[in-house]
Amino acid sequence: MRISQLSAASGVPIPTIKYYLREGLLPQGEVTAATRAEYTEAHLRRLRLIRALLEVGRLPVAAIGQIIAAVEDESLPVHQMLGTAHYALAPPVEAGPDDDHRRARERVDALVAELGWSVHPEAPTRDELAGILVRLDQLGMPASEESLRVYASIMMRLVSEHEMHKIAFDGPREAAVESVVVGTVLYGKAFDTLRRLAQESESARILGA
Amino acid sequence: MRISQLSAASGVPIPTIKYYLREGLLPQGEVTAATRAEYTEAHLRRLRLIRALLEVGRLPVAAIGQIIAAVEDESLPVHQMLGTAHYALAPPVEAGPDDDHRRARERVDALVAELGWSVHPEAPTRDELAGILVRLDQLGMPASEESLRVYASIMMRLVSEHEMHKIAFDGPREAAVESVVVGTVLYGKAFDTLRRLAQESESARILGA
Numbered sequence: 515m516r517i518s519q520l521s522a523a524s525g526v527p528i529p530t531i532k533y534y535l536r537e538g539l540l541p542q543g544e545v546t547a548a549t550r551a552e553y554t555e556a557h558l559r560r561l562r563l564i565r566a567l568l569e570v571g572r573l574p575v576a577a578i579g580q581i582i583a584a585v586e587d588e589s590l591p592v593h594q595m596l597g598t599a600h601y602a603l604a605p606p607v608e609a610g611p612d613d614d615h616r617r618a619r620e621r622v623d624a625l626v627a628e629l630g631w632s633v634h635p636e637a638p639t640r641d642e643l644a645g646i647l648v649r650l651d652q653l654g655m656p657a658s659e660e661s662l663r664v665y666a667s668i669m670m671r672l673v674s675e676h677e678m679h680k681i682a683f684d685g686p687r688e689a690a691v692e693s694v695v696v697g698t699v700l701y702g703k704a705f706d707t708l709r710r711l712a713q714e715s716e717s718a719r720i721l722g723a
Numbered sequence: 724m725r726i727s728q729l730s731a732a733s734g735v736p737i738p739t740i741k742y743y744l745r746e747g748l749l750p751q752g753e754v755t756a757a758t759r760a761e762y763t764e765a766h767l768r769r770l771r772l773i774r775a776l777l778e779v780g781r782l783p784v785a786a787i788g789q790i791i792a793a794v795e796d797e798s799l800p801v802h803q804m805l806g807t808a809h810y811a812l813a814p815p816v817e818a819g820p821d822d823d824h825r826r827a828r829e830r831v832d833a834l835v836a837e838l839g840w841s842v843h844p845e846a847p848t849r850d851e852l853a854g855i856l857v858r859l860d861q862l863g864m865p866a867s868e869e870s871l872r873v874y875a876s877i878m879m880r881l882v883s884e885h886e887m888h889k890i891a892f893d894g895p896r897e898a899a900v901e902s903v904v905v906g907t908v909l910y911g912k913a914f915d916t917l918r919r920l921a922q923e924s925e926s927a928r929i930l931g932a
Contacts, residue, residue, distance in 0.1 A: 559863075566858045569817070593930040600923060608778070626920065632927035633920050643916040646909055649775050654768075655889065655905050657913065664885055666917050672877055673921040680864065683929060696864050698922065700855055702915050704866065707852040708875050709914070710907065712882040714809060714848065715840035717903075720892060721802040 517543070520553045524561040531561070537575065539564055539582055563692060567699065577602045585691045592687060597634070599691050603698050607641045614651070618644035625662055629670070677701065726752070729762045733770040740770070746784065748773055748791055772901060776908065786811045794900045801896060806843070808900050812907050816850045823860070827853035834871055838879070886910065 521528045534540040540560055543551030560582075567573045567581070584590060584598035622643045626633050633640065650657050657665075677697060682689040730737045743749040749769055752760030769791075776782045776790070793799060793807035831852045835842050842849065859866050866874075886906060891898040 562861050566862055569858075572814075593926060596926055596930075597923065600919065600926075604919065605781075631920060631924035633923050637920070637923060639916055639919050639923065643913065643920070646913045646916065650905070650909055650913075652771050653775055653901070653905050653909070655902060655909075657910075661885065662917075665881075665914060666921070668877065668881055668885075669914060669917040670921040670924075672874075673918060674925050676870065676873055676877075677922070678925050678929065681926075692862070693864060694922075694926075696859070696862050698919065700859055700862070700864075701866075702918065704852065704855045704859075705874060705878060705918070706911050706915065707848055707855065708871075708878040709882060709911065710809065710813065710848050711835065711840060711842050711846070711852070712875070712879040713886070713903075713907065714806065714842050714846060715879075716883050716887050717802060717805055717809075717890075718841035720887065721805075 515553050516550065517553065520557055520561070523558055524565070526561050526565060534561070534564060537579065539575070539578060541586075559692075563695070567695065573603065573699075581691070581695060585688050588687065592683070592690065595687060595691060596694050599695055600698060601638055603695065604638055604642060607638050607645060614648045615641075615644055618647040618651070621647060621659070621662075625659070625666065629663075629666055631670075672705075724762050724767075725759065726762065729766055729770070732767055733774070735770050735774060743770070743773060746788065748784070748787060750795075768901075772904070776904065782812065782908075790900070790904060794897050797896065801892070801899065804896060804900060805903050808904055809907060810847055812904065813847055813851060816847050816854060823857045824850075824853055827856040827860070830856060830868070830871075834868070834875065838872075838875055840879075881914075 515523070517528055517531060520526075521531060524531075531540065535542060540557060543553040543557065545551050564578060564582075567578050568575075573581075580602040581599045584595045584602075587595070590598065619641060622640050626640070647657060680697060681693045724732070726737055726740060729735075730740055733740075735743075740749065744751060749766060752762040752766065754760050773787060773791075776787050777784075782790075789811040790808045793804045793811075796804070799807065828850060831849050835849070856866060889906060890902045
């Protein structure tokens with residue numbers, strides 16, 4: 515299809531498509547004449563992924579660039595490629611090097627070890643959770659080890675029983691990353707939304723409103 | 724304590740504290756002399772809440788202002804006050820008035836009705852979930868009714884068995900809102916972080932990395 519058709523099919527304006535082409539987020543079309551290029555279903559799908567990451571995932575363009583570079587770099591082993599995409603999706607961590615943060619990080623490391631989870635020792639997700647634990651302590655709503663264990667086991671059940679089989683590990687690498695990205699960002703938001711609906715309902719029930 | 728002590732105890736610079744005072748996010752101190760005001764533990768706690776909402780919740784100042792106005796407006800019934808805070812915490816919804824969105828919204832309404840949840844008919848959370856379902860459809864990873872039911876029941880168990888008893892419904896209204904806000908934002912992030920740790924671990928296990 516031509517760029518105008520790609521724009522109509524995706525709902526993305528032509529100048530924006532050209533911006534994505536310049537930034538390397540979208541691969542160039544096949545040049546069929548001096549002023550004409552052909553685009554495919556793959557371009558359409560990539561455009562939808564970019565828009566979903568921007569609008570639903572609210573990721574900055576730089577992070578989207580990292581994810582797409584990982585998809586396209588075929589020399590990267592699959593687990594590492596998925597890790598690159600996965601870490602880019604995480605919010606930036608402001609790891610305080612202070613004692614509170616160090617203690618919270620030790621709690622996270624102990625929890626991961628106790629659960630027997632395979633998580634990279636340098637995974638930024640560890641510091642992210644530690645930062646949240648520090649905040650909860652400061653606000654007087656600390657998370658106990660017992661609570662963390664319960665929450666972790668609920669999340670692991672959700673991931674292993676209901677999420678992981680949706681990842682196309684044995685298909686093309688682009689499909690695996692896409693499903694990880696969509697699963698991490700969009701299903702993450704869906705779970706958070708369902709949790710907030712449940713909270714409203716429970717609040718209404720308890721307060722009898 | 725004086726403003727300099729409040730700054731030292733909270734780690735928030737004095738000009739920032741003065742900005743929060745001007746914006747009404749932080750109540751004025753008790754004036755004890757022409758150029759001097761006294762601040763209390765309540766100010767310190769409020770400052771920590773503001774910083775947590777800004778830095779962990781990443782909420783704009785306007786949304787923080789809404790939450791704090793709901794805390795301070797004693798004429799607002801508790802469930803409504805909590806709802807105001809709760810809705811302000813939600814990301815802005817770009818509700819597409821198109822057919823896809825309408826169909827997705829009907830699916831959400833049917834799900835909420837089937838579950839018997841008490842959720843306001845106009846709750847923005849409904850449109851938020853509908854928007855996510857539209858994206859998942861567009862990206863070729865649709866969420867089935869069966870999956871949504873499973874996810875909803877996992878989230879309801881999490882909320883009713885492990886979260887709601889932490890809300891101080893019978894204490895002062897400020898404490899109830901604070902715990903709802905902290906619970907919604909910070910525990911939401913903790914769950915999302917635990918989910919991503921579980922995903923990394925399951926990915927490593929499945930790929931044998």
